[in-house]
Amino acid sequence: MARATAARSLALFLLGERRRRDARARDLLRGSSELDALAERDRGLVTRLVLGATAASGALDAAIDAHLRRGARLEPRVRDALRLAAFELLYLDGRADVCVSQGVELVRGVAPRAAGLANAVLRRVAEEDAPALGAARRRVSEGTFDASDLALVGALPEWLCSAALVSLGRDGAAAWAAGALEPVGAWVASNRARAEAGQSPLRALREAGCDPEPGPLPGSFLLGSPSRLASSGLVERVRVIPCDLAAQEVALAAAPAPGSRVLEVGQGRGTKTLLLEGAACAAGGPCEIVAVEVGPRKSELAARRMEAAGVAGHVRCVCADGRALGDELGLFDLVFLDAPCTGTGTLARHPEIAWSLSPDAAHELAALQRELLASAARRVAPGGRLVYATCSVLAEEDERVVEALLACPAGEGLELVRAGRTPLRPGCDTHFHAELRRVS
Numbered sequence: 001m002a003r004a005t006a007a008r009s010l011a012l013f014l015l016g017e018r019r020r021r022d023a024r025a026r027d028l029l030r031g032s033s034e035l036d037a038l039a040e041r042d043r044g045l046v047t048r049l050v051l052g053a054t055a056a057s058g059a060l061d062a063a064i065d066a067h068l069r070r071g072a073r074l075e076p077r078v079r080d081a082l083r084l085a086a087f088e089l090l091y092l093d094g095r096a097d098v099c100v101s102q103g104v105e106l107v108r109g110v111a112p113r114a115a116g117l118a119n120a121v122l123r124r125v126a127e128e129d130a131p132a133l134g135a136a137r138r139r140v141s142e143g144t145f146d147a148s149d150l151a152l153v154g155a156l157p158e159w160l161c162s163a164a165l166v167s168l169g170r171d172g173a174a175a176w177a178a179g180a181l182e183p184v185g186a187w188v189a190s191n192r193a194r195a196e197a198g199q200s201p202l203r204a205l206r207e208a209g210c211d212p213e214p215g216p217l218p219g220s221f222l223l224g225s226p227s228r229l230a231s232s233g234l235v236e237r238v239r240v241i242p243c244d245l246a247a248q249e250v251a252l253a254a255a256p257a258p259g260s261r262v263l264e265v266g267q268g269r270g271t272k273t274l275l276l277e278g279a280a281c282a283a284g285g286p287c288e289i290v291a292v293e294v295g296p297r298k299s300e301l302a303a304r305r306m307e308a309a310g311v312a313g314h315v316r317c318v319c320a321d322g323r324a325l326g327d328e329l330g331l332f333d334l335v336f337l338d339a340p341c342t343g344t345g346t347l348a349r350h351p352e353i354a355w356s357l358s359p360d361a362a363h364e365l366a367a368l369q370r371e372l373l374a375s376a377a378r379r380v381a382p383g384g385r386l387v388y389a390t391c392s393v394l395a396e397e398d399e400r401v402v403e404a405l406l407a408c409p410a411g412e413g414l415e416l417v418r419a420g421r422t423p424l425r426p427g428c429d430t431h432f433h434a435e436l437r438r439v440s
Contacts, residue, residue, distance in 0.1 A: 004105040007042040008084065010034055011049040012106050015080045018054065025054045025351055030230070052091055052181055053083040055351035056155030060086045067124040068117075078114050081106035085118075086125050090133055091155065091181055096126040140174050154180035159359045160344065167395040175424040176393055180347045180354070185427040186226030188212075188240040189248050190219035192278030193286065194310040201240055208232035217248050218282065238309035243271050244349065246391070246422040246429040251275030253433055254387040258285035260333035265322040265376050267291040270302035270315075272338055277311050286314040290329060294321050323371045331381035339369045341390040341397050345421075345430040362396045369401045374410035380438045386414065389433040393421070398432040405436075413440040 004012075014028050014035075029035060029050060035043055053060065060083045068074070074082070085103025088094040100122040107118035136152040139145040150161035154177035164173040190201035202221065205212040210232065211224030221240070223229060234240045251272050256262045258280050267273055273291050280287035293299040299319040306312040322337070342361050343353045373388055380386045388405075390397050402419060405411040419434035 002101050002105055004102055004109060005042075007038060007045045008049065008102050008106060009109070010038070011046045011053075011084055012077075012081055012110075014046070014050050015053055015084060016077055018050070019076060019080065025050050036227075048092060048183065049084050049088060051351045053080075053087045055181055055347065055354060056087055056091060057083060058157060058355035059151070059155035060090075063090070063125055063129045064121055067121045067128075075111055075114070077110040078107050078118070081110060082118060082121060085122055086129075089122070089126055090130055096130070100126060140178070143170065143174075145170075145174065150174065150177040153177050154347075156180055156347075156354050157357070160354060160357065163362070163394055163396075164344070167393055167398070172393075172424060176430070179424065179426060182348050182427060184349045184429075185245070186223040186229075186242075187215065187245050187248070187428070188221050188223060188229070188242050189217075189275060189278070190221070190240055191238050191274060191309055192219050193274065193281040194238075195281075199239075201234075204232075204234055204239055205229075208234060215245060217245065217252060219278065220245060220248050236308070238274070238305065241271060241274050243275070244346070244429040245425065246345070246431040247272065248275060249422045250387075250389050250431045250433045252279055253435070254334065254336050254385075254389075255279035255283065256287040256289075256334045258283055258287060260287045261330070261381075262287050262289045263325075263329065263332040263335045263376070263379050264289055264291040264338070265325070265335070265372060266338040266340065267293040267302050267317065268298055268338070270305045270317075272336070273302065273306065273315060274309055274311065276336065277314060286311070287334075289315045290318060290332075291315055292318050292320050292322050292325070294319070323368075323375050325375050325379055329379060331384070332379055333381055333384045334387065335376045335380050335384070336387045337372055337376045337389065339372055339388065339390050339397075339401075341365055341369070341392040342394060343391050344393045345391040345432070348427070349429055362392070362394045366396050366401055369397060370404050373401060373405050374408065377405060377410045377414060377436075380414070380436075382438055382440075384438050385417075386436040386438070387433060388436075389431060391429060391431045393430060393432070398434075402434045402436070411436075413438050415439050 017028055018025050064082050085099050089099035103122045104115050104118045108115040133152050136149040139149045140153050147158050147161040151158040164176055209228040212221040215222050296319050299317050303317040306315045347354050414436045417435040417437050422431050424430050
């Protein structure tokens, strides 16, 4: 009798921990000493299985449930094991006999009496669902697809694929869905606000064994061995900043002038604060940032991060509601709003997102985004710029929000300079950003 491999058994354990603790899959993977003990190839398989089964959970459940008797209920650990095996079979293109056998053994290990059911379900997935997925992939490749095909290819809700088609067009939506389950690149940015003689970030990353390759943006690096970063101390000392290439690109597009006054709304943990300050320093000197965050804990963490980064003298962290920015703040040369959003441009990086969203999520967030943008617009000085950014691909949160501002009193005197999304690169997020200028 075959036994489940150590890698698949660990993947099942971690998937169960994620469910029981309602934890983020990536956090569990980062903190797993058992994962660190595996060979590199097995670590890669565990990572793909856990992240993939999480990202595709709704699609996998639909496939599994279609092959159960009406009214049948699965014990949670059995469902976890079936999800892993079905994901490997469908989306990692694993050998059907191996995936079925290993899935049965995973189920046998948690519920021996369910082994026969697992065998029957997984064989049906191999015989019926795998060919259906292959046909959907061909239609996408040929350009004859619809939203249901994108939903199969990306293991995504069909309503979300319909919205993406409207927002991104056919080619953009196809690329977005195809990338939803792909591994993401381990990108970092150098802290350009604190250049130290003889201490180049590239050299430091190489010495730490991270195998960095310079990226297409100033100060960007793609790590070939990202697991070495945690023990290097470079993140704690804020020598480098973990962030996707799209986030770096948005901050670079908004680059403040040296000495300018900047208002950042939606600071979070301060990643874009550091990128904006770094862009100003690279251009000749620091800018003066007031960074607003509604969450007290995030604001405190960001303030400590600014100290560690060596920019606290030029960044003031303020805990406040971005919808009620008072006149006491004054006017700013640049107002940068990093708005809360559905995160649909970051599905590969955040596998919990897609199946946690409701069809009304973008509509509900758009109301908040319009309020935040109208409030931010009132703080733009004559001749100053307003930059609106999200990590969503949905037009309702992006273009429509900007259009609503320009059509209301808060948008008077502003003109749209440019708007668009960062490229849909393999292994990267995509962000939307729009730049407006106050002309009167």
